[in-house]
Amino acid sequence: MPEETSKAVSRRRFIMGVIAGGAAVSAAGYLFRASTHHGNAPLIGAGERLITLNVNGRQRRVDVARQETLAWTLRYNLGLTGAKLGCDRGECGACTVLIDDVPHYSCSVLTHTVRSRKVTTIEGLAAADGTLHPVQQAMVDQHGSQCGFCTPGFMMTIKWLLANNPDPSEDEIRDALSSNLCRCTGYSQMYQAIRAAIDAEQKGTKQELVEAK
Amino acid sequence: MSLPSFQLLRPKTLDEAVALMAKHDGEAKIVAGGTDLLPSMKQKLFTPAYVLDLRGVGELRGIRNMPGNGVEIGALTTLTAIEHSAIIRKDYPVLYEAVKTVASPVLRNMGTLGGNVCLDTRCLWYNQSLLWRKSCGFCLKKDGNLCHVAPGGNFCWATFSGDTPPALLCLGAEVEIAGPEGLRRTPLSEFYVNDGIVRLHLAPNEIVTRVHLPEAAAGWRGSYQKLRVRGSIDYPLAGVAVALKMKSGRVEDARVAITALNPAPFLVKDADAQLIGMVPSEEIAERIGELAARTAKPLTTSALTPEYRREMVRVFAKRAVMQAAAN
Incomplete structure (x- = not known):
């Protein structure tokens, strides 16, 4: 048993090392790109x-x-x-x-x-104490994201939709969601998440869905 | 992809903007919403020394109703603002119908009417990265000397892909242009050039400032039909606008225009003659479809075949006539 534990630890350490190394390489990539990016800039004060x-x-x-x-x-x-x-x-x-x-x-x-x-x-978007925005929470609860890459963009569009229209129709929700692409086909779950957040708000079970502008 | 380097100019008044454009004659590109120019600059289709951000010029923003004299829309007015304008929806419904199909809701928050009117022409061989274009030996429109769409020709077939111009053509709109010699106004129908490279009757130092919708077109019914692969974000691959002036069930005046099929948007000739005095019917709508298909000269500039786009413009023109009459 002790041997196995130490093996597991060393394997974990090895994987962590690989991840750290990879992170360093990709960070270097960003730095390099950033420097060429800036290198093109004309001389300005x-x-x-x-x-x-x-x-x-x-x-x-x-x-x-x-x-x-x-x-x-x-x-x-x-x-x-x-x-x-x-x-x-x-x-x-x-x-x-x-x-x-x-x-x-x-x-x-x-x-x-x-x-x-x-x-x-x-x-x-989340509150200062880390409490998620009600729609963020609903997205978690309703499995509104799969790989998650598109989710931050969707959240901003949804936040805008609900700030301007606290009770949107199905068409209005679908129209707003059409601004963003999801390639894991998560639109229906996102629609359900928005609906769930609105319903919860209307039943008064959740606090402030839409913050005052 | 990074943008090529440039100096950013940020004028606060129209006079200042005109002076800057004159000073950097031909070396400055105007940016408003940024949705057309910036992606193209990333692909190195434009590498201007100066980019003039027009958005500080507040006088070019907003919709002004001038009772008895039509409506004036500032070039910086966002497409979202036009979509939500009660007066546009009520008096110029064909423009409302067209505006709400442009790209996506978020892009309409960014994109402006001036930008949509002056949109660059698009082609499969043009809207690509520098590496892609280089590997194909470039094209007539940018950096090369041959056209991949019509090899052997000396004509650029890149397609005008704005949604609002066909609606504006149906309404008989005029554009106001500011330049070193002051303001000039030109009918939109004379603003476009049917050449994918030349595109517009607009000097490099001129700025489109406003679009004027005439009072005479207020109250015309309208419809805009758009062909695209996805229901959002995409540019049109064919588009038809129809505006009808109706009086007791009969057409008193009419205009039909098409977009995304030629290097310029076009009014469909003789469509009015077919419609005026008639009660719109399937048969007349069919004839308008034939005329629209004959005006269209689609080539392989986009992902759909020219044959399909020509057939669809016929179908869409027919639908647009029937819908405009029913609206």
């Missing part, structure tokens, strides 16, 4: 590149090249990797974030154009 962004209610100082998209800045400069880069050309919605409470595909937004605007990402 540091003052022009250093900007303040309002992300999830916090003021973040960040160094942003002129040609950087919001998706890039969020993921690789601010460490907010919830918004995903799927197609990176405005066709899939995996990078959806809210700008002034309205969903945008962040891969097709220049970061410099959202200065002085309010950016909300999936990381800003």
Whole structure:
């Protein structure tokens, strides 16, 4: 038994080592890409590149090249990797974030154009104490995601839908969901999750579904 | 994919924007919603030295009702704002019908009317990454000298793929354009060039500022029918708009326009002659379908075959006539 345990531990250590190594390699990849990405930038004053962004209610100082998209800045400069880069050309919605409470595909937004605007990402959706947004919780309960890659984008679109229309019809829900692509065919479960969250809200069993704007 | 480097210009007024466009004559591209230009720039289809972000120019945003004189829509007005405008829905339903089919709800939050009117033409051989295009020896529209769609030809068949222009053509809309010489206005029907490269009668230093819908077209019934592979996000692969002025069950005036089939959107010639004075019927709708199919010159610029798109424009034109009459 003790031998087996030590074997298991060493195997786990080995796997952890592989994962750490892989993470380092992929981080290097990002750094390398980021540097070539920045390397193209024309010479402009540091003052022009250093900007303040309002992300999830916090003021973040960040160094942003002129040609950087919001998706890039969020993921690789601010460490907010919830918004995903799927197609990176405005066709899939995996990078959806809210700008002034309205969903945008962040891969097709220049970061410099959202200065002085309010950016909300999936990381800003749950309450400060970690309590999930009611629709997030409903998505968990109803198995609204499979691989999960598209889920953060969907959550932002759904948040917008319910903020503007607390009791949407079936067509309105399906129309809103059409902004994002899910390749695991999870649309029906997502629809059920939204429905469940709304029903729970109407029965008064869940608190505040839609936060006051 | 990263964007090529550029300097970002952010004017606050139209005068400032016009001056900047004149100063960087031909070297600046305008961005509004970013949904057309930015993905294309990632594919290195455009590598401008300057990108002018027009969104700071607040005067170009919004829908203005001018009683007795039609409606004016600022070029920066988002497609979502048009979709939710009570006056557009009530007085210019064909535009409402077309707007709500554009891309997806989120893209309509971003995309603007000016951007949809000035949309770049699209082709299987053009809207691809630099690596992809390079491996095929590039094409006539960008970086190359041969057309893969019609080899041997010197004409670019890239297809105009905006949804709102056929509706605007049906309404007899005009576009207002700002340039170094001041403002000019041109009927939308004279704004497009049937050439995938030239595309628009718009100088590189000019800016589309507003779209004007005439009072005479207020109250016309309308329908827009769109062919696409998926029910959301996709560009049209064929589109038909029909607007009818009805009086006691008969057509008093009519226009039919098609999109996504030629390098420019077109009004269908003689469609009005077929419809005026008539009570819309299956038989007349069928004839409009024939005319629309004859106006269409689809080639293999998209994922569906030209034969299918031509057949579908016939079917969709027929449906659009019947639906516009019923609306």
